[in-house]
Structures are given as structure tokens and as C-alpha cells.
Amino acid sequence: MTERAAAGLWVGVVSLFPEMFEAIARHGITGRAVATGRVALEFWNPRDHATDRHRTVDDRPYGGGPGMLMKVDTLRAAIHAARQRAVEATGQRPRVIYLSPQGRRLDQRGVQELASGPPLVVVAGRYEGIDERVVEADIDEEWSIGDYVLSGGELPAMVLIDAAARLVPGVLGHQDSAVEDSFNAGLLDCPHYTRPEEIDGRRVPQVLLSGNHGAIRRWRIKQSLGRTWLRRPDLLEGRALSDEQRELLAEFIEEYAD
């Protein structure tokens, strides 16, 4: 029996392919978050607002050129319906998000901002996109998951929802100490190991088998800092390190130089 919880995150999704979202709504940590009601997902399909016989949801671009755009009236009807439902369900006006390569680059800080704010309505584009006047009139924020072009906004929407869902209290069973997390947040993860103790002659670092939890904690912080220094030094720029973190990073660098 899954316990019911108040939605820590309410997301309305506007998409022509709502069934794609089963990937996050029906599986794993996010699936359990939805099943327990910690994350509420509701869907609006512009096609359901089409009034013509062919249920048209695309339209030709002014100025010609290849491809189509999402039809304005069916898209706007879906956005407005989702927005209204957000207010009914949460008592708050939603933040309406559009995913596109033209948006602000999503990172963990951005995910934290979105997860801790008002309910979200996420609009997934298709074809060549949406009319700029809909962006101006109905979209509050445009976000990008990276500098590449996908076939639709559904996968970016799922990336955003997945990352935000993990920040909802109770979604991650193993909520570590918040303080530790905040200190190590924004660093690359340390290496992880599980059985067997040896793979092709490669052994698990002895410290992880020692049962010395203090040494294990320090080793993991040192590895996170060291990997960040090696692979993403930009994440360390301007970052305040604790005395312990500075010592551990210095140790890593010294050993690396040897």
C-alpha cells in the first residue's frame, strides 16, 4: 500500500505525446513519487482542443520555409486549461515553462529554483516550435537542457521533471544529512564500487572495505573534489571550500602529481 502525500511538486504537462511521460511516471524513483502523490503530473494535449475534422495541431509558418509550427489556438487552449487547473489544484499561479535550445541552460541550481517555487506548467514543443507571440503571452520562462536539437520538448521536459522530483522531500529514501549534501553539492560524484571485490584484476579501494566510516567519508569527499579538479575545474572556481575540503583536495593534487 503506497502512502498518500501532499504533492511536493505539481506539474501540468502540455504535450502532443503524453504517453511518452510513462518513462518517468511509471518507473523507478519518479514513478514511486507519482504513485505516492509526492509529485503530481497532469496532462493536456493540444489535440484534444482541436475542433476540425482532422484534429489539426500544426500550422504553416508565415514567411514560408520548411516545417510547421504548433497551431496557436489548440496550443493556447491547452496551456490555459493547464494553468487554470494548477490554480485549482494548488491555490497558486503556476510558472509556465517552455523547453527549447533558446532557453536558459538548466543546471542543478536551476532545478532547485524550479523545484522550490510555484507549481509548473511545462510546454513541450513539436514540429519547428511555437509562435513567438505565444512565448511572449503565455510562457514565463524558457529553459534548455543543452546545446543540441531534439525532435520535441518531451524528453527535455522529462529531464527537468525527473531532476526536480528528486529534490522533493521523501522522494529519495536515503535523504543524507542536508549539511553534508550542500557542502558536496555541485561537485562531481566519487567513484562507486559493489561486489565482486575484484573484476579483471581490478580491486575495490581498501578503505571501502575497512569499515572505518570516518576514513570512508573523507576518501569519498577527496575523490569528489579530485575528480572535479581534474574534469570540471570550472565548478571549483569561486567556490568556498571548508578547511577539511581544502586539505583533502591538496592531498589529492599532491598524490596526482607523483
Ligand SMILES: Nc1nonc1C(=O)NCC1CCCCC1
Ligand atoms: N536542447 C533542448 N533543450 O530544451 N529543449 C531542447 C530541444 O532541442 N527541443 C526541441 C524542440 C524545441 C521546440 C520545437 C521542437 C523541437
